[in-house]
Amino acid sequence: MLTEEFRRILRTAGYSLDGWRHAWREEKSLRQWAGVNLAGWLALALLCPPLWAVGLVVLAGLLLLVLELVNSAIEAAVDYTSTARHPLAKAAKDAGSAAVAVMGLGYVALWILTLFSVWG
Template sequence: MSSPFKGQAGVRRIVNAAGYSWAGLRAAFVGEAAFRQLLLLNAILIPISFFLDVSRGERALMVAVCLLSLIIELFNSAIEAAIDRISLERHPLSKNAKDMGSAAQMVGMSVIAVVWAMILLG
C-alpha cells in the first residue's frame, strides 16, 4: 500500500524531487548559519585538496568527508525543524533529539579533521 501523500511517477517524480531538493538547499542556506559556514569551509577545503600532492583516492576521500558534513547539517537542521514544528515547549526528548543531531555534526567535523590530518601528516 502506498502513501496517499506520494506524488507522481516516472520522470515527473524526478522533476518534482529535484525541485524539493533545491527548495531544501535554499531553506538551509537562507535559514541556517551553520550550513552557510560549512559551505564556506567546503569552498576553502575542496579547492585546496586539488593543489595538494595526494593520490586521487586520497583527494576523493578528502572531498567526500567535507561533503558529508553538509549532509549531516541538512539532517541536523531537518531534525531541529521537525522538533520545533511539533512544539516549542521544552521537553527532554526534544532536547535529546536536537543534541544528538548536534553530536552527529561534531562527529562529522572530527572525521574531516582526522582524515585530513592522516593524509597530510601520514
C-alpha cells in the same frame, strides 16, 4: 509512462532544491561547512595529494553537509511539533548536533592524514 516518471523526478529535484535553499538561508552552520568544503577543495587542488585522499576528503566534506541538513530537519521538526521545552526534544536536537560534531572531527582527522601523505 516515461513522461510521468520524468515529471516525478523533476518534482523530487525541486523539493530537494527547496530544502537546500531553505537550509542555506536559515542555517549559518550549513554556509560555514560549505565554506570549509570549498576551502578544502582548493587546498586539494594546490596540494595534489594521492587520489584516495582526495576522494575521502571530498566524501567526508559532503557527508558533513548531509549531516548538517539532517540536523536542520530534526530541529525544524522538533520546533514545529512544540515550542515547549522537553527533555526528548533537547535529546533529539543534541544528538543531531553531535552527529555533525563527530563528522567534523573525522573531517579534521582525515585532513591530518592527508597532509601526512603529502608531506610525510
